Amino acid sequence: MINPRVLERRESGKNLSNLVTEQSDDSSVTQDDPFDASFAVCPLHPSEVEEGKREMTIRNQRCSLLKQPISSTLNQHLIDYPTPSNLSYWWGFGSLAGICLVIQIVTRPFLAMHHTPHVDLAFNSVEHVMRDVEGGWLLRYMHANGASMFLIMVHLHIFRGLYHASYSSPREFVRCLEVVIFLLMIVTAFTGYVPPWGQMSFWGATVITSLASAKPVVGDTVVTWLWGGFSVDNATLNRFLSLHHLLPLILVGASLLHLAALHQYGSNNPLGVHSEMDKISFYPYFYVKDLVGRVAYAIFSSIWIFYAPNVLGHPDNNIPANPMPTPPHIVPEWYFLPIHAILRSIHDKSRGVAAIAPFKFSTDSPRNILVAFGGLLTTRLDRMSTCGAPFVTIGQIPPFVFFLFFAITPILGRVGRGIPNSYTDETDHT
Numbered sequence: 001m002i003n004p005r006v007l008e009r010r011e012s013g014k015n016l017s018n019l020v021t022e023q024s025d026d027s028s029v030t031q032d033d034p035f036d037a038s039f040a041v042c043p044l045h046p047s048e049v050e051e052g053k054r055e056m057t058i059r060n061q062r063c064s065l066l067k068q069p070i071s072s073t074l075n076q077h078l079i080d081y082p083t084p085s086n087l088s089y090w091w092g093f094g095s096l097a098g099i100c101l102v103i104q105i106v107t108r109p110f111l112a113m114h115h116t117p118h119v120d121l122a123f124n125s126v127e128h129v130m131r132d133v134e135g136g137w138l139l140r141y142m143h144a145n146g147a148s149m150f151l152i153m154v155h156l157h158i159f160r161g162l163y164h165a166s167y168s169s170p171r172e173f174v175r176c177l178e179v180v181i182f183l184l185m186i187v188t189a190f191t192g193y194v195p196p197w198g199q200m201s202f203w204g205a206t207v208i209t210s211l212a213s214a215k216p217v218v219g220d221t222v223v224t225w226l227w228g229g230f231s232v233d234n235a236t237l238n239r240f241l242s243l244h245h246l247l248p249l250i251l252v253g254a255s256l257l258h259l260a261a262l263h264q265y266g267s268n269n270p271l272g273v274h275s276e277m278d279k280i281s282f283y284p285y286f287y288v289k290d291l292v293g294r295v296a297y298a299i300f301s302s303i304w305i306f307y308a309p310n311v312l313g314h315p316d317n318n319i320p321a322n323p324m325p326t327p328p329h330i331v332p333e334w335y336f337l338p339i340h341a342i343l344r345s346i347h348d349k350s351r352g353v354a355a356i357a358p359f360k361f362s363t364d365s366p367r368n369i370l371v372a373f374g375g376l377l378t379t380r381l382d383r384m385s386t387c388g389a390p391f392v393t394i395g396q397i398p399p400f401v402f403f404l405f406f407a408i409t410p411i412l413g414r415v416g417r418g419i420p421n422s423y424t425d426e427t428d429h430t
Protein backbone atom coordinates (compact mmCIF):
# COMPACT_ATOMS: atom_id res chain seq x y z
CA MET A 1 0.00 0.00 0.00
CA ILE A 2 1.49 3.37 -1.05
CA ASN A 3 1.67 6.06 1.60
CA PRO A 4 -0.48 9.01 0.42
CA ARG A 5 2.00 11.53 1.89
CA VAL A 6 4.82 10.23 -0.29
CA LEU A 7 2.55 10.08 -3.36
CA GLU A 8 1.43 13.67 -2.96
CA ARG A 9 5.04 14.82 -2.72
CA ARG A 10 5.96 12.85 -5.84
CA GLU A 11 3.09 14.51 -7.75
CA SER A 12 4.08 18.01 -6.67
CA GLY A 13 6.96 18.00 -9.18
CA LYS A 14 9.83 17.97 -6.71
CA ASN A 15 12.97 16.11 -7.67
CA LEU A 16 14.24 13.11 -5.79
CA SER A 17 16.98 14.93 -3.94
CA ASN A 18 14.62 17.50 -2.50
CA LEU A 19 12.16 14.74 -1.57
CA VAL A 20 14.86 12.80 0.32
CA THR A 21 15.93 15.97 2.12
CA GLU A 22 12.38 16.84 3.13
CA GLN A 23 11.58 13.36 4.31
CA SER A 24 14.80 13.18 6.32
CA ASP A 25 13.69 16.31 8.18
CA ASP A 26 10.10 15.08 8.49
CA SER A 27 9.35 13.79 11.93
CA SER A 28 6.85 11.33 10.50
CA VAL A 29 9.66 9.32 8.81
CA THR A 30 11.63 7.65 11.57
CA GLN A 31 13.54 4.46 12.11
CA ASP A 32 10.36 2.97 13.59
CA ASP A 33 8.65 3.36 10.20
CA PRO A 34 10.93 1.59 7.68
CA PHE A 35 8.11 1.46 5.11
CA ASP A 36 8.05 5.23 4.68
CA ALA A 37 11.85 5.43 4.85
CA SER A 38 12.25 2.96 2.00
CA PHE A 39 10.00 5.07 -0.23
CA ALA A 40 11.92 8.20 0.75
CA VAL A 41 15.15 6.70 -0.65
CA CYS A 42 13.82 4.66 -3.60
CA PRO A 43 11.82 6.45 -6.33
CA LEU A 44 8.35 5.18 -7.29
CA HIS A 45 7.69 3.45 -10.57
CA PRO A 46 5.13 5.26 -12.81
CA SER A 47 2.82 2.25 -12.70
CA GLU A 48 2.87 2.42 -8.91
CA VAL A 49 1.98 6.10 -9.05
CA GLU A 50 -0.98 5.41 -11.31
CA GLU A 51 -2.12 2.59 -9.03
CA GLY A 52 -1.94 4.95 -6.06
CA LYS A 53 -4.01 7.52 -7.90
CA ARG A 54 -6.69 4.96 -8.65
CA GLU A 55 -6.78 3.81 -5.04
CA MET A 56 -7.10 7.38 -3.80
CA THR A 57 -9.91 8.05 -6.31
CA ILE A 58 -11.79 4.94 -5.19
CA ARG A 59 -11.34 5.94 -1.55
CA ASN A 60 -12.69 9.44 -2.24
CA GLN A 61 -15.70 8.05 -4.10
CA ARG A 62 -16.51 5.72 -1.23
CA CYS A 63 -16.35 8.53 1.30
CA SER A 64 -18.18 11.23 -0.77
CA LEU A 65 -21.96 11.29 -0.42
CA LEU A 66 -22.43 12.91 -3.84
CA LYS A 67 -20.61 10.00 -5.53
CA GLN A 68 -23.10 7.36 -4.42
CA PRO A 69 -25.34 5.78 -7.11
CA ILE A 70 -28.59 7.67 -6.35
CA SER A 71 -27.12 10.90 -5.03
CA SER A 72 -24.75 11.16 -8.00
CA THR A 73 -27.74 11.22 -10.35
CA LEU A 74 -29.39 13.93 -8.27
CA ASN A 75 -26.12 15.83 -8.21
CA GLN A 76 -25.84 15.59 -12.00
CA HIS A 77 -29.38 16.86 -12.68
CA LEU A 78 -30.06 19.21 -9.76
CA ILE A 79 -26.73 20.59 -8.53
CA ASP A 80 -24.00 20.47 -11.18
CA TYR A 81 -26.41 20.60 -14.13
CA PRO A 82 -25.02 23.14 -16.67
CA THR A 83 -27.62 25.86 -17.15
CA PRO A 84 -27.60 28.88 -19.51
CA SER A 85 -26.65 31.92 -17.48
CA ASN A 86 -29.34 34.20 -18.95
CA LEU A 87 -32.46 32.30 -17.85
CA SER A 88 -35.20 34.54 -16.46
CA TYR A 89 -37.81 33.94 -13.78
CA TRP A 90 -40.11 32.45 -16.44
CA TRP A 91 -38.01 29.30 -16.32
CA GLY A 92 -39.00 28.73 -12.68
CA PHE A 93 -42.59 27.67 -13.36
CA GLY A 94 -41.48 24.13 -14.22
CA SER A 95 -40.02 23.57 -10.75
CA LEU A 96 -43.10 25.21 -9.20
CA ALA A 97 -45.30 22.74 -11.09
CA GLY A 98 -43.21 19.93 -9.62
CA ILE A 99 -43.73 21.31 -6.11
CA CYS A 100 -47.48 21.46 -6.74
CA LEU A 101 -47.43 17.81 -7.84
CA VAL A 102 -45.60 16.81 -4.66
CA ILE A 103 -48.14 18.70 -2.52
CA GLN A 104 -51.03 16.95 -4.27
CA ILE A 105 -49.46 13.51 -3.80
CA VAL A 106 -48.64 14.14 -0.12
CA THR A 107 -52.07 15.50 0.87
CA ARG A 108 -54.10 12.87 -1.01
CA PRO A 109 -53.33 9.86 1.28
CA PHE A 110 -54.27 11.80 4.43
CA LEU A 111 -57.62 12.72 2.89
CA ALA A 112 -58.14 9.13 1.75
CA MET A 113 -57.73 7.93 5.35
CA HIS A 114 -61.05 9.55 6.23
CA HIS A 115 -62.89 9.31 2.90
CA THR A 116 -65.57 6.63 2.47
CA PRO A 117 -66.04 5.68 -1.22
CA HIS A 118 -69.78 5.04 -1.06
CA VAL A 119 -72.56 7.11 -2.57
CA ASP A 120 -74.40 7.28 0.78
CA LEU A 121 -71.35 8.20 2.88
CA ALA A 122 -68.87 10.02 0.60
CA PHE A 123 -70.31 13.52 1.07
CA ASN A 124 -70.63 13.09 4.84
CA SER A 125 -67.05 11.79 5.07
CA VAL A 126 -65.82 14.97 3.38
CA GLU A 127 -67.78 17.06 5.88
CA HIS A 128 -66.27 14.92 8.65
CA VAL A 129 -62.79 15.84 7.40
CA MET A 130 -63.73 19.52 7.36
CA ARG A 131 -65.38 19.64 10.79
CA ASP A 132 -64.01 16.88 13.01
CA VAL A 133 -60.51 15.95 11.83
CA GLU A 134 -57.72 18.04 13.32
CA GLY A 135 -56.30 20.13 10.48
CA GLY A 136 -58.59 18.39 7.98
CA TRP A 137 -59.90 21.67 6.61
CA LEU A 138 -56.35 22.74 5.78
CA LEU A 139 -55.54 19.46 4.04
CA ARG A 140 -58.69 19.61 1.93
CA TYR A 141 -58.27 23.24 0.95
CA MET A 142 -54.61 22.62 0.11
CA HIS A 143 -55.60 19.71 -2.10
CA ALA A 144 -58.61 21.38 -3.74
CA ASN A 145 -56.93 24.72 -4.40
CA GLY A 146 -53.62 22.99 -5.07
CA ALA A 147 -55.15 21.44 -8.19
CA SER A 148 -55.93 24.92 -9.52
CA MET A 149 -52.48 26.17 -8.54
CA PHE A 150 -50.93 23.17 -10.30
CA LEU A 151 -52.77 23.90 -13.53
CA ILE A 152 -51.96 27.62 -13.32
CA MET A 153 -48.25 26.87 -13.00
CA VAL A 154 -48.41 24.37 -15.87
CA HIS A 155 -50.27 26.83 -18.12
CA LEU A 156 -47.63 29.48 -17.45
CA HIS A 157 -44.89 26.91 -18.07
CA ILE A 158 -46.49 25.97 -21.40
CA PHE A 159 -46.91 29.63 -22.35
CA ARG A 160 -43.22 30.26 -21.71
CA GLY A 161 -42.24 27.28 -23.84
CA LEU A 162 -44.44 28.44 -26.72
CA TYR A 163 -43.25 32.03 -26.53
CA HIS A 164 -39.55 31.11 -26.55
CA ALA A 165 -39.98 28.19 -29.01
CA SER A 166 -38.65 25.62 -26.58
CA TYR A 167 -40.38 22.92 -28.63
CA SER A 168 -38.06 23.39 -31.64
CA SER A 169 -35.27 21.01 -32.62
CA PRO A 170 -33.71 19.15 -30.90
CA ARG A 171 -36.32 19.24 -28.11
CA GLU A 172 -39.33 17.82 -29.99
CA PHE A 173 -39.63 14.86 -27.63
CA VAL A 174 -39.82 17.25 -24.68
CA ARG A 175 -42.87 18.82 -26.31
CA CYS A 176 -44.50 15.43 -26.94
CA LEU A 177 -44.09 14.45 -23.30
CA GLU A 178 -45.53 17.83 -22.33
CA VAL A 179 -48.73 17.02 -24.23
CA VAL A 180 -48.94 13.61 -22.53
CA ILE A 181 -48.43 15.17 -19.09
CA PHE A 182 -51.10 17.79 -19.73
CA LEU A 183 -53.66 15.21 -20.83
CA LEU A 184 -52.87 13.09 -17.76
CA MET A 185 -53.39 16.17 -15.60
CA ILE A 186 -56.80 16.84 -17.15
CA VAL A 187 -57.95 13.25 -16.57
CA THR A 188 -56.56 13.27 -13.01
CA ALA A 189 -58.32 16.54 -12.22
CA PHE A 190 -61.61 15.18 -13.55
CA THR A 191 -61.38 11.93 -11.57
CA GLY A 192 -60.59 13.96 -8.44
CA TYR A 193 -63.68 16.14 -8.90
CA VAL A 194 -66.01 13.16 -8.42
CA PRO A 195 -65.06 11.69 -4.96
CA PRO A 196 -66.54 14.60 -2.89
CA TRP A 197 -69.88 13.46 -4.34
CA GLY A 198 -71.56 16.84 -4.33
CA GLN A 199 -74.25 17.92 -6.72
CA MET A 200 -71.80 19.26 -9.30
CA SER A 201 -69.55 16.21 -8.89
CA PHE A 202 -72.41 13.88 -9.76
CA TRP A 203 -73.75 15.82 -12.70
CA GLY A 204 -70.31 16.69 -13.99
CA ALA A 205 -69.44 12.99 -14.09
CA THR A 206 -72.75 12.28 -15.82
CA VAL A 207 -72.24 14.89 -18.52
CA ILE A 208 -68.57 14.21 -19.23
CA THR A 209 -68.88 10.43 -19.38
CA SER A 210 -71.97 10.79 -21.59
CA LEU A 211 -69.78 12.40 -24.24
CA ALA A 212 -68.49 8.92 -25.07
CA SER A 213 -71.96 8.09 -26.40
CA ALA A 214 -71.17 10.35 -29.39
CA LYS A 215 -69.00 7.56 -30.80
CA PRO A 216 -70.92 5.58 -33.41
CA VAL A 217 -71.79 1.92 -32.78
CA VAL A 218 -69.79 1.45 -29.54
CA GLY A 219 -70.66 4.73 -27.82
CA ASP A 220 -73.41 3.45 -25.53
CA THR A 221 -71.39 0.37 -24.62
CA VAL A 222 -68.43 2.54 -23.62
CA VAL A 223 -70.65 4.73 -21.43
CA THR A 224 -72.10 1.68 -19.66
CA TRP A 225 -68.58 0.35 -19.11
CA LEU A 226 -67.42 3.68 -17.65
CA TRP A 227 -70.40 3.86 -15.31
CA GLY A 228 -70.17 0.23 -14.24
CA GLY A 229 -73.95 0.07 -14.70
CA PHE A 230 -76.76 1.98 -16.30
CA SER A 231 -76.18 5.23 -14.39
CA VAL A 232 -73.55 7.05 -12.38
CA ASP A 233 -73.58 5.14 -9.10
CA ASN A 234 -71.36 3.51 -6.49
CA ALA A 235 -69.31 1.59 -9.06
CA THR A 236 -68.53 4.84 -10.89
CA LEU A 237 -67.41 6.52 -7.67
CA ASN A 238 -65.06 3.66 -6.77
CA ARG A 239 -63.58 3.50 -10.26
CA PHE A 240 -62.90 7.22 -10.42
CA LEU A 241 -61.37 7.21 -6.93
CA SER A 242 -59.07 4.32 -7.85
CA LEU A 243 -57.97 6.11 -11.00
CA HIS A 244 -57.37 9.26 -8.99
CA HIS A 245 -54.89 7.33 -6.82
CA LEU A 246 -53.19 5.65 -9.79
CA LEU A 247 -52.84 8.49 -12.31
CA PRO A 248 -50.58 10.72 -10.15
CA LEU A 249 -48.00 7.92 -10.04
CA ILE A 250 -48.06 7.73 -13.84
CA LEU A 251 -47.82 11.51 -13.89
CA VAL A 252 -44.66 11.37 -11.78
CA GLY A 253 -43.08 8.90 -14.21
CA ALA A 254 -43.99 11.06 -17.21
CA SER A 255 -42.57 14.12 -15.44
CA LEU A 256 -39.26 12.34 -14.80
CA LEU A 257 -39.10 11.35 -18.48
CA HIS A 258 -39.86 14.97 -19.39
CA LEU A 259 -36.98 16.14 -17.20
CA ALA A 260 -34.60 13.52 -18.59
CA ALA A 261 -35.49 14.45 -22.18
CA LEU A 262 -34.88 18.11 -21.36
CA HIS A 263 -31.48 17.48 -19.80
CA GLN A 264 -30.39 15.37 -22.76
CA TYR A 265 -29.93 18.48 -24.94
CA GLY A 266 -30.00 21.18 -22.26
CA SER A 267 -32.44 23.97 -21.51
CA ASN A 268 -33.44 26.64 -23.98
CA ASN A 269 -32.66 30.30 -23.26
CA PRO A 270 -34.41 33.63 -23.95
CA LEU A 271 -32.18 34.31 -26.97
CA GLY A 272 -33.10 31.00 -28.60
CA VAL A 273 -29.44 30.39 -29.51
CA HIS A 274 -28.10 26.89 -28.91
CA SER A 275 -24.66 27.17 -27.36
CA GLU A 276 -22.49 25.06 -25.12
CA MET A 277 -20.73 28.15 -23.79
CA ASP A 278 -21.74 30.58 -21.05
CA LYS A 279 -23.26 27.98 -18.76
CA ILE A 280 -23.18 27.85 -14.98
CA SER A 281 -24.13 25.20 -12.45
CA PHE A 282 -27.73 25.05 -11.34
CA TYR A 283 -26.73 25.27 -7.67
CA PRO A 284 -26.47 27.78 -6.07
CA TYR A 285 -27.33 30.35 -8.75
CA PHE A 286 -30.70 29.18 -10.05
CA TYR A 287 -31.56 27.46 -6.79
CA VAL A 288 -31.69 30.89 -5.15
CA LYS A 289 -33.52 32.35 -8.15
CA ASP A 290 -36.16 29.60 -7.99
CA LEU A 291 -36.38 30.13 -4.24
CA VAL A 292 -37.67 33.65 -4.88
CA GLY A 293 -40.41 32.21 -7.10
CA ARG A 294 -41.29 29.59 -4.50
CA VAL A 295 -41.74 32.23 -1.82
CA ALA A 296 -43.99 34.21 -4.17
CA TYR A 297 -45.96 31.04 -4.95
CA ALA A 298 -46.36 30.28 -1.23
CA ILE A 299 -47.81 33.75 -0.66
CA PHE A 300 -50.08 33.49 -3.71
CA SER A 301 -51.45 30.04 -2.84
CA SER A 302 -51.86 30.96 0.84
CA ILE A 303 -54.17 33.82 -0.13
CA TRP A 304 -56.49 31.37 -1.88
CA ILE A 305 -56.28 28.70 0.82
CA PHE A 306 -56.85 30.96 3.84
CA TYR A 307 -58.91 33.86 2.46
CA ALA A 308 -60.79 32.53 -0.59
CA PRO A 309 -60.82 28.72 -0.39
CA ASN A 310 -64.15 28.24 -2.16
CA VAL A 311 -63.94 30.90 -4.87
CA LEU A 312 -62.46 28.57 -7.50
CA GLY A 313 -65.08 25.89 -6.80
CA HIS A 314 -68.82 25.77 -7.47
CA PRO A 315 -71.25 26.45 -4.59
CA ASP A 316 -73.57 23.64 -5.73
CA ASN A 317 -70.88 21.13 -4.83
CA ASN A 318 -71.65 21.84 -1.16
CA ILE A 319 -75.01 20.13 -1.73
CA PRO A 320 -75.12 16.31 -1.48
CA ALA A 321 -75.43 14.55 -4.82
CA ASN A 322 -79.02 13.98 -5.84
CA PRO A 323 -79.89 12.35 -9.17
CA MET A 324 -83.45 13.70 -9.14
CA PRO A 325 -83.13 17.52 -9.49
CA THR A 326 -80.86 18.69 -12.29
CA PRO A 327 -78.90 21.87 -11.53
CA PRO A 328 -79.97 24.83 -13.67
CA HIS A 329 -76.39 25.31 -14.91
CA ILE A 330 -73.89 22.46 -14.96
CA VAL A 331 -70.60 24.34 -14.98
CA PRO A 332 -67.16 22.68 -14.86
CA GLU A 333 -64.05 23.92 -13.09
CA TRP A 334 -62.29 26.92 -14.62
CA TYR A 335 -59.64 24.80 -16.36
CA PHE A 336 -62.39 23.01 -18.30
CA LEU A 337 -64.04 26.24 -19.48
CA PRO A 338 -62.39 26.22 -22.95
CA ILE A 339 -63.80 22.73 -23.60
CA HIS A 340 -67.15 23.83 -22.23
CA ALA A 341 -67.14 26.85 -24.57
CA ILE A 342 -66.62 24.62 -27.62
CA LEU A 343 -69.36 22.19 -26.57
CA ARG A 344 -71.84 25.02 -26.01
CA SER A 345 -70.92 26.73 -29.26
CA ILE A 346 -71.54 23.57 -31.30
CA HIS A 347 -75.02 22.29 -30.53
CA ASP A 348 -74.54 18.88 -32.14
CA LYS A 349 -72.90 16.55 -29.62
CA SER A 350 -70.95 14.49 -32.15
CA ARG A 351 -69.46 17.55 -33.83
CA GLY A 352 -68.70 19.16 -30.48
CA VAL A 353 -66.80 16.10 -29.27
CA ALA A 354 -64.91 15.96 -32.57
CA ALA A 355 -63.97 19.62 -32.16
CA ILE A 356 -62.39 19.01 -28.73
CA ALA A 357 -59.63 16.75 -30.11
CA PRO A 358 -57.59 19.35 -32.03
CA PHE A 359 -58.13 21.80 -29.20
CA LYS A 360 -56.61 19.55 -26.53
CA PHE A 361 -53.74 18.28 -28.65
CA SER A 362 -52.71 21.88 -29.28
CA THR A 363 -51.87 21.92 -25.54
CA ASP A 364 -53.42 25.22 -24.59
CA SER A 365 -51.52 27.67 -26.74
CA PRO A 366 -51.97 31.40 -26.07
CA ARG A 367 -54.75 31.47 -28.67
CA ASN A 368 -56.85 29.36 -26.32
CA ILE A 369 -57.16 32.38 -24.07
CA LEU A 370 -59.83 33.56 -26.50
CA VAL A 371 -61.68 30.27 -26.14
CA ALA A 372 -61.41 30.42 -22.35
CA PHE A 373 -62.73 33.99 -22.42
CA GLY A 374 -65.69 32.86 -24.47
CA GLY A 375 -66.31 30.01 -22.03
CA LEU A 376 -66.11 32.45 -19.14
CA LEU A 377 -68.76 34.64 -20.72
CA THR A 378 -71.10 31.81 -21.65
CA THR A 379 -70.87 30.15 -18.23
CA ARG A 380 -70.68 33.11 -15.86
CA LEU A 381 -73.01 35.58 -17.47
CA ASP A 382 -75.78 33.06 -18.05
CA ARG A 383 -76.03 32.50 -14.30
CA MET A 384 -77.70 35.89 -14.05
CA SER A 385 -80.21 35.25 -16.80
CA THR A 386 -81.32 32.63 -19.29
CA CYS A 387 -78.55 31.92 -21.75
CA GLY A 388 -79.46 33.57 -25.02
CA ALA A 389 -78.42 36.38 -27.30
CA PRO A 390 -75.90 37.92 -27.24
CA PHE A 391 -74.10 35.52 -24.85
CA VAL A 392 -74.26 32.50 -27.16
CA THR A 393 -72.90 34.54 -30.06
CA ILE A 394 -70.11 35.95 -27.91
CA GLY A 395 -69.19 32.44 -26.86
CA GLN A 396 -69.12 31.19 -30.45
CA ILE A 397 -66.67 33.81 -31.70
CA PRO A 398 -63.52 32.69 -29.79
CA PRO A 399 -63.82 29.00 -30.86
CA PHE A 400 -64.30 30.18 -34.45
CA VAL A 401 -61.13 32.28 -34.24
CA PHE A 402 -59.29 29.34 -32.68
CA PHE A 403 -60.21 26.90 -35.44
CA LEU A 404 -59.55 29.57 -38.07
CA PHE A 405 -55.94 29.48 -36.96
CA PHE A 406 -55.58 25.89 -38.18
CA ALA A 407 -56.85 26.98 -41.59
CA ILE A 408 -54.41 29.89 -42.00
CA THR A 409 -51.36 28.15 -40.49
CA PRO A 410 -50.27 26.57 -43.84
CA ILE A 411 -50.53 30.00 -45.47
CA LEU A 412 -48.40 31.58 -42.75
CA GLY A 413 -45.87 28.79 -43.18
CA ARG A 414 -45.52 29.52 -46.90
CA VAL A 415 -45.21 33.24 -46.28
CA GLY A 416 -42.54 32.71 -43.62
CA ARG A 417 -40.56 30.18 -45.65
CA GLY A 418 -36.97 31.25 -46.12
CA ILE A 419 -36.86 33.39 -42.99
CA PRO A 420 -34.07 32.17 -40.67
CA ASN A 421 -35.44 30.51 -37.55
CA SER A 422 -32.35 31.04 -35.41
CA TYR A 423 -28.85 32.36 -35.36
CA THR A 424 -27.50 28.99 -36.45
CA ASP A 425 -29.60 29.08 -39.65
CA GLU A 426 -28.07 32.44 -40.58
CA THR A 427 -24.53 31.21 -40.03
CA ASP A 428 -25.16 28.10 -42.13
CA HIS A 429 -25.87 30.23 -45.23
CA THR A 430 -22.73 32.33 -44.85
